Amino acid sequence: MEDWRGFAQQMASLARDLLAQESVNDTLKRITGSATELVEGCDAAGILILRGHRVQSLAPTDQVVVDSDDLQGRVGEGPCFDAARTSGGQRQFRIADFTDQARRWPEYVPAARRLGLGSMMGFLLFTEDEDLGALNLYSYRPGAFTEASELAGWLLASHAAVAFSSARTHAQMQEAIGTRHTIGEAMGILMGSRRLTEDQAFAVLRRYSQDHNVKLRDVARQVCERGGPP
Structure with a gap:
C-alpha cells in the first residue's frame, strides 16, 4: 500500500508536469521517459503512430524501439501494429515472453528476439474523441512485466493521452x-x-x-x- 501511495503521488506530479511542457515533442519525450522511470521492468519505451501501413516512432528512449516499429511496418504484423490499428477492441496488451508468440507473429517474433527483446506491453492512447497512437513498453527480459506493471502502464497511458491531445490542440491553435x-x-x-x-x-x-x-x-x-x- 505504501508503494502505491508513493506511485500515486508520482503520477499526480507527472500529470501536472506533462501539461506544463512547452511543445508536443517535449510532452512525448516526458511520457516515454516517465515509462522507464515509473513502470517496473521497462527498459525502453516509445509511441507508435500508424498511418495506413506506414509506422512512425515518436519520442523513442532507445534505438530498439525504432527498430521494433520499423520491423513491424516491414512485415505488416506484430503486437504494436495490431494494437495501433484496433478500433473499439483491445486497448492494451501484455506479452510475458516473446518466445511464446511465434505462431501469432511468425515473422516479427524471431526478428524481435534477435533485437534482444524479451517481453513488452502496449497501451492505446485515446480520448473520447480520438485515437492518438500506442504507448509501447519493452523489456530485454522475459517475464519482466507483472499485473502491477500493467496497471502502472495503464495509468500512465491515461494521463499521457490527455496530455498528448492537449499539447497537439494547443500547437494546432x-x-x-x-x-x-x-x-x-x-x-x-x-x-x-x-x-x-x-x-x-x-x-x-x-x-x-x-x-x-x-x-x-x-x-x-x-x-x-x-x-x-x-
Whole structure:
C-alpha cells in the first residue's frame, strides 16, 4: 500500500508536469521517459503512430524501439501494429515472453528476439474523441512485466493521452493563429503595392497557391519575406 501511495503521488506530479511542457515533442519525450522511470521492468519505451501501413516512432528512449516499429511496418504484423490499428477492441496488451508468440507473429517474433527483446506491453492512447497512437513498453527480459506493471502502464497511458491531445490542440491553435497573422500581413503588402481590395489580395494569394500547388500559408510567407508577390 505504501508503494502505491508513493506511485500515486508520482503520477499526480507527472500529470501536472506533462501539461506544463512547452511543445508536443517535449510532452512525448516526458511520457516515454516517465515509462522507464515509473513502470517496473521497462527498459525502453516509445509511441507508435500508424498511418495506413506506414509506422512512425515518436519520442523513442532507445534505438530498439525504432527498430521494433520499423520491423513491424516491414512485415505488416506484430503486437504494436495490431494494437495501433484496433478500433473499439483491445486497448492494451501484455506479452510475458516473446518466445511464446511465434505462431501469432511468425515473422516479427524471431526478428524481435534477435533485437534482444524479451517481453513488452502496449497501451492505446485515446480520448473520447480520438485515437492518438500506442504507448509501447519493452523489456530485454522475459517475464519482466507483472499485473502491477500493467496497471502502472495503464495509468500512465491515461494521463499521457490527455496530455498528448492537449499539447497537439494547443500547437494546432498556435499554428492557426500564426497562419492567419501571416496571411493578413501578406494581404496588406499586396493591397499597398498593387492597390488591391482585401478580397482581391486574398484572391491573388489563393490563385497562386492553386496554380503552383503551394500551401496558402507558404505563399503568404513568401510575400512577407520578399515584400511583394512571390
